[in-house]
Amino acid sequence: MLSPPRSERLIGGVIAIIGALYVLQTLLSYDLGTLRRMGPGMFPLFLGIALTAIGAAIAILAPDRERELPDFAPRTAGFVLGGVVAFAVLVGWFGLAPAVVGCVLVASLAERPPRFLGALAVAGVLCVAAWAIFKVGLGLAIPMLRWPF
Amino acid sequence: MEFLGNLQLGLATALTAQNLFYCFVGVALGTLLGVIPGIGVLAAMSMLFPLTFYLPPETALIMLAGIWYGTTYGGSTSSILLNVPGTPANAVTCLDGYPMAQNGRAGTALLMTTVASFFGASFGIILLMTFSPVIAAYALRFGDAEFFSLILLGLVTSSSISDGSALKGLAMTVFGIMIGLVGADLNTGVHRFTFGQLQLVDGVSIVALAMGLFGVSEVIASVGKVQKNAIDTSDLKLKSMLPDREEMGRTWFPMIRGSSIGSFFGALPGAGPGIAAFMAYAVEKRVSRHPERFGKGTIEGIMGPEAANNAADQTAFIPTLTLGIPGSVTMALMLGVLMIHGITPGPNMIAQQPALFWGLVMSFWIGNLMLLVLNIPFIGLWVRLLSIPYHLLFPAVLVFIAIGTYSLSNSPFDIWAVAGFGLLGYFMRWARLPAAPLLLGFVLGPMMEEHFQRAMLLSRGDFSTFVTRPISGVLLAFTALVLLWSVKSGLSRRATAGVNAE
Numbered sequence: 001m002l003s004p005p006r007s008e009r010l011i012g013g014v015i016a017i018i019g020a021l022y023v024l025q026t027l028l029s030y031d032l033g034t035l036r037r038m039g040p041g042m043f044p045l046f047l048g049i050a051l052t053a054i055g056a057a058i059a060i061l062a063p064d065r066e067r068e069l070p071d072f073a074p075r076t077a078g079f080v081l082g083g084v085v086a087f088a089v090l091v092g093w094f095g096l097a098p099a100v101v102g103c104v105l106v107a108s109l110a111e112r113p114p115r116f117l118g119a120l121a122v123a124g125v126l127c128v129a130a131w132a133i134f135k136v137g138l139g140l141a142i143p144m145l146r147w148p149f
Numbered sequence: 150m151e152f153l154g155n156l157q158l159g160l161a162t163a164l165t166a167q168n169l170f171y172c173f174v175g176v177a178l179g180t181l182l183g184v185i186p187g188i189g190v191l192a193a194m195s196m197l198f199p200l201t202f203y204l205p206p207e208t209a210l211i212m213l214a215g216i217w218y219g220t221t222y223g224g225s226t227s228s229i230l231l232n233v234p235g236t237p238a239n240a241v242t243c244l245d246g247y248p249m250a251q252n253g254r255a256g257t258a259l260l261m262t263t264v265a266s267f268f269g270a271s272f273g274i275i276l277l278m279t280f281s282p283v284i285a286a287y288a289l290r291f292g293d294a295e296f297f298s299l300i301l302l303g304l305v306t307s308s309s310i311s312d313g314s315a316l317k318g319l320a321m322t323v324f325g326i327m328i329g330l331v332g333a334d335l336n337t338g339v340h341r342f343t344f345g346q347l348q349l350v351d352g353v354s355i356v357a358l359a360m361g362l363f364g365v366s367e368v369i370a371s372v373g374k375v376q377k378n379a380i381d382t383s384d385l386k387l388k389s390m391l392p393d394r395e396e397m398g399r400t401w402f403p404m405i406r407g408s409s410i411g412s413f414f415g416a417l418p419g420a421g422p423g424i425a426a427f428m429a430y431a432v433e434k435r436v437s438r439h440p441e442r443f444g445k446g447t448i449e450g451i452m453g454p455e456a457a458n459n460a461a462d463q464t465a466f467i468p469t470l471t472l473g474i475p476g477s478v479t480m481a482l483m484l485g486v487l488m489i490h491g492i493t494p495g496p497n498m499i500a501q502q503p504a505l506f507w508g509l510v511m512s513f514w515i516g517n518l519m520l521l522v523l524n525i526p527f528i529g530l531w532v533r534l535l536s537i538p539y540h541l542l543f544p545a546v547l548v549f550i551a552i553g554t555y556s557l558s559n560s561p562f563d564i565w566a567v568a569g570f571g572l573l574g575y576f577m578r579w580a581r582l583p584a585a586p587l588l589l590g591f592v593l594g595p596m597m598e599e600h601f602q603r604a605m606l607l608s609r610g611d612f613s614t615f616v617t618r619p620i621s622g623v624l625l626a627f628t629a630l631v632l633l634w635s636v637k638s639g640l641s642r643r644a645t646a647g648v649n650a651e
Contacts, residue, residue: 011580015320022327030339036610040334040341043598047323047330054320061316073369077575080369080547081568087551088564096552103551104544110372111540122541126548140556 012059019051076110083107095146096134097127155507162508163515168208175212176516179219180523183226184531186233186371188546190220191363194482196546198356199553206490207505210483211512217479218270218462218513221422222520225262225455226531229255238422238458241430245443245450252446256390261448262455263524265404269456270517272408273415273463278510281499285471288496293604294614298624300597303418303474305628308586309635318586321577325590326597328353335599348562355485357563358591360550361570362577362584363478368543369575390525396448403433403449407456415461416468418476422458429457463513470506471496474593478585481592 026044033039083106091099101123108119127144134140162168175197182193193216201209224235229246242262249258291299308318331342332352343349392400407429414425433453434443443450466483468474473494475481484494492502499506524531554563577584608614616622 007580011317011582015324018324025342030341031337034610035605035612038602038605040337040339043601044327044330044341047327051320051323051327054316054323058314058316058320072579076372077369077572080365080372080543081571083544083547084365084551084564084568084571087548087555088561088568091551091555091564092561099551100548103548107544107547108540110369110543115540118541119544122544126545130548130552134552134556142552142555142559 008062009059012055012057012062014055015058016052016055019048019053019055022051023048075112079110080107082109091142093146093148095143096130097144100126100130155503156511158504159507159509159511162207162504163211163511168211168508168512169515171204171208171212172215172512172516173519175215176219176222176519177523179216179221180223180520180531181534182216183220183223183235183239184534185537185542186227186231186235188371188542189236189363189367190217190479191359191482192367192546192550193220194479195356195359195364196549196553198359198482198486199556201486202489202557206487206492207508209486209490210505210509211516213483213486214466214509214513215516218459218516219520221458221462222263222266222524223531225266225451226259226524226528227535229258229262229451230532230535238426238461239455240423241426241454242451244430245446245448248444248446249448249451254446257392257396257448258451259528260390260525261392261400262451263521265400265407265452265455266459266524267517267521268404269408269411269459270463270513272405272456273412273460274510274513274517276412276460277463277466277513281467281471281506281510284467285496285499288472291496291620292618293600293607294618294621295624297597297600297604298615298621298628299472299474300593300600302624302628302631303468303476304586304589304593304597306631307418307476307589308583309631314581315632315635317582321582321584322586322590325587326594327590328358328587329591329594330598335595336602348560353591354554354557354563354566355482355591356557357554357566358570359478359482359485359588360554361567361572362574362588364546364550365567365571366574366578366584368546369571370578371539372543392448400448400452403429403453404456406432406436407453408460410453411457411460412464414457415464416476418468418474420461421465421477422461425461426454426458429453466509469494470498470509473498473596475589478588481588484592 023045026041026048030041030044031039032041032045035042083103086106087099087103090102101120104119104123104126105116108114108116108122131144134142135144163172178193178197179190182188183190194213197212197216201213204212220236221238224239225242225246227233227235228239228242229250232243232247234240234243246258246262249255304322305319308322309315327342329352331349333339333350334341340350410429410432411422411425414420414428415422430450430453433449434440437443437449439447465476465480468476469480469483473484473496475484487494487498492498492505550567551564554567555561557563574584577587604614605612614621615625
């Protein structure tokens, strides 16, 4: 784990680099215009400069003593985000019901230990609820089931 | 009597069957999600945001607003019973609410926080009704330079007041404006920062941003942390709820003071109900003749804060509806709803859309009356919900977020964006970068650019227009003061930290 002042420097540095890259992209791609008649690049140029300056200030003014950064929980984050991604992948191919089941199952892996029986029950209830709310209630044109092959 | 006519118009709008129904849906869901820790108002609102596309704008706002003030009512329930705030705005209520529950007075605490909430909310609504038309009429004189300075003041204040370092808040504001500029430029049609992605030409979807940044990252942060506790429901009979007469008498002044403090901080950009409740608690403790009772379950310790946070919920609408400048993320979402429906927020809105404004305001009265009913006779129902384990709940939240996003455009791209912003939100939590300024910057950024360009066009490229126009100059002076103050408090914090280190 990074010590607090160093982690603050790192965060400030990353922000400053993002700002600098943003300035670069603005200058390379968009017309600045004049102060009177601004082109699409003028306002972004100011923003990029501001972000670079603020990032640098965060890095330079990093306090000597701060609370430690919280522990990173890549496992929880990965499975929760994985659930959302599973939904995005499944819904286009197979329809709403498989996407709901996939999302719930992947996301429930984030709990330790995972409880699959509970998750399956939740998935079942949610399928019915999704059908009732979005299909019957709002009349959305999302198929519940679809077979692409 | 124009005022009475407006009230009548508002009541007629708020009392249609559809608006009553969605007002009820909003406050009931708000209470439900407020009671359950780990699902905050932002997650709740971003989950229901997609639904608002299918509703007329006033109905959509009535529902979203119901969720917003409903969570603040519901949030005190888990503060009192579990010592876990249902929403951050109810955190202070734990201090005296939980000890009251441990003394067997949970029923009284729940009843009285509801009374305080209703009192505070009524106070806030009356201020909202009185001042909004006046402020809007005054703001009609504002030109582009004034609006630019006003937006700048709002963004700077909200990033300096929010918790943590002011610099980090400012950085996130600028980053949010950058995300807001993605897409086709209004004047030239040039595609800015789309990196060849056609889905980005219309800009980043506010729904995907809000759901990822607040909904998904909140779920990640809560998984494995929210515990369920055993609750004794025997204290929740209506008879055991009533306080005695002496105690009742001690609640009036805390409610009045709390409402005034809450109304002030609610209207201030970036402050909001959480800070309002905290200030109210501090004031109650200071003016009390028995400060030693605080923290041990004294009724003043819950009445002040709960009146304050609900008053703040209502007055937060003043800058949003009169100037079009949201002071918090929830208000930014409300503006998002208006813009999606093609209504330009700003000082003209009250005059041009009287049914929308007065309908919304009158719906607050109705919604708060509904909450009174929902939270007193039916309190047992909500308490039972506290025993639903979080591991069954969070996949459901994710599914609603995913379906809601997908329903907007039927394209998986937006769901990928939710996942991407969820990751960003989680990183930001880890690095203690506040997410609220980012969303405010996102909403206000494009407006800010437009006003900036037009003001500079009118002044023929002369920056001094922002200082020489009196209203704009005063606003910029305030902005400079806020910046100086936050630099000063930041430096003094640094100095004390250095002293402690030695």
